[in-house]
Amino acid sequence: MSEKPKSPDKMTFAAGGKSSGKQETGTLGKAISVLDIIANSSEPLRFTDVLQHSDQPRGTLHRQISNLIEEGFITVNRDNSYGLGLRLLQFASKAWAGNEFRNVAAPHIQKLHEATGETVHLGILRDVEVIYLDKIESRQNIRMVSQIGNTAPAFCTGVGKAALSGLPDDELRERIKRIEFRRYTANTLADADALLAEIGTIRNTGNAYDREEHEMGIACVAAPILSPTDRLFVASISVTGPAYRVTPEMLVSWAGITRDTASAIMSDMKTQLSPRS
Amino acid sequence: MSEKPKSPDKMTFAAGGKSSGKQETGTLGKAISVLDIIANSSEPLRFTDVLQHSDQPRGTLHRQISNLIEEGFITVNRDNSYGLGLRLLQFASKAWAGNEFRNVAAPHIQKLHEATGETVHLGILRDVEVIYLDKIESRQNIRMVSQIGNTAPAFCTGVGKAALSGLPDDELRERIKRIEFRRYTANTLADADALLAEIGTIRNTGNAYDREEHEMGIACVAAPILSPTDRLFVASISVTGPAYRVTPEMLVSWAGITRDTASAIMSDMKTQLSPRS
DNA sequence: GATAATAGTTCCATTATGCGGAACGGTGTT
């Protein structure tokens, strides 16, 4: 389809996936794009609905879905609409538990939580979104996969902006082109220029702030975590709280310790994971 | 490969997947079996390691892994070993949030937790394992011993045995053949006969017990949740606690309310999900 | 309740796609 496999794509950034573009990696890619359609739909989709969102012919799509059901990646609801299957949960639980980066970061964000008393997030950048990799919440049951694994737009969250600031300039501009600057609150950054300016500040100061830009009443301070190796990825941590309790001054007062935690994680990544074993 | 595609397989049970057998569903199945290898390995695997666990030739396996990396389903660690990718987290988060059954059950298990004060589990049967779909924990220990999405053997857990008891007899016998009766504790059921006997009791009384059969010091009472429709699946709920605090008598005293909760969930499934929208 | 319209499933010849043997390149070991 389309044209040609295109150049080898030196090595993708961040969570190692496609850049949300169009081109699919053969059979597997097609199958996964079906998953994507189902995952990203706000309302339940039945067969024909999926067919419309997809560019596959009926017969083909039908087999693809059948296979995915067979493998437990898709479940069919009572009304014949599709949902993502529980097999994914099974895998995700292991993906999470075994994640190198998360494991290294875990004790640090725990300490950061104890120091600040507020919710701490660990996020990693995937294209123009942030995936929440871990979270230490103030006194709540941990809803494992619900919050963790969630994604949020990068341009209007502390974690996201901090992570973006870690990208090299050319890559950054590429990504920003793909951002849809939706206005979530009155404070949401309006366009690419505003974002670029802000990222300049983040690079200078080492901290990103979210001043109720994504959700009214939620504010945070964040710091970027850069990849210690050639295998590139960018992530970040944040301290988040309700705006009525967490004043801008408090956020500023946590900026230092947040940066320190981030660099502690970076240096642990370097030392703990370097030797070829 | 092997012989013939085999009979149409009327409709698979439970979490809708393959029965852990051999036969793969074409390209997709092969890819997923690679994921399985990586997921189920206790130690990190490098390329050659995976090659040995797989029956694919080098070139083929290499491409499969490359594709999976490309799609974010596999990540490569610093030492070139593989892990499951974060893309899975992203999907799983949505699979969990959108799961019909879990959503219906949620308020009920919450109530059950409030009534008993102990940890409540919601599990669903997949082949001979149980996937934990939800969990409400007593607010003492923050450590997530059993995370959502985790699996445990069915034959030695309360949730698992309860779920098994909901299978029709022929299917049950099929599954039991595939169980590996590993001895986890002194109380673990030893073989198929012991399990069948126990399942008889469960069917009569409506409750399954785990008397430190999977993990020393952990006991629970469970009740099965049968599929209200023709689309078959079996699940169950349990109330779990540390044996030093939760006596056998207490478990028995919770048997009734556990059964009631299970049937409340079943009836909600019927009513809430019946109409064609 | 009959008929039309829509949704979902199956079939099968075609060929694109994944397959896999073999050859190549890199890294560390005796």
Next chain:
DNA sequence: AACACCGTTCCGCATAATGGAACTATTATC
């Protein structure tokens, strides 16, 4: 240096995905 090992790339071949069309089931309309 020569060897052994691990990972990557190549390319002719055949399998497995494709997709148009025919068929069945389900829902809407008169």
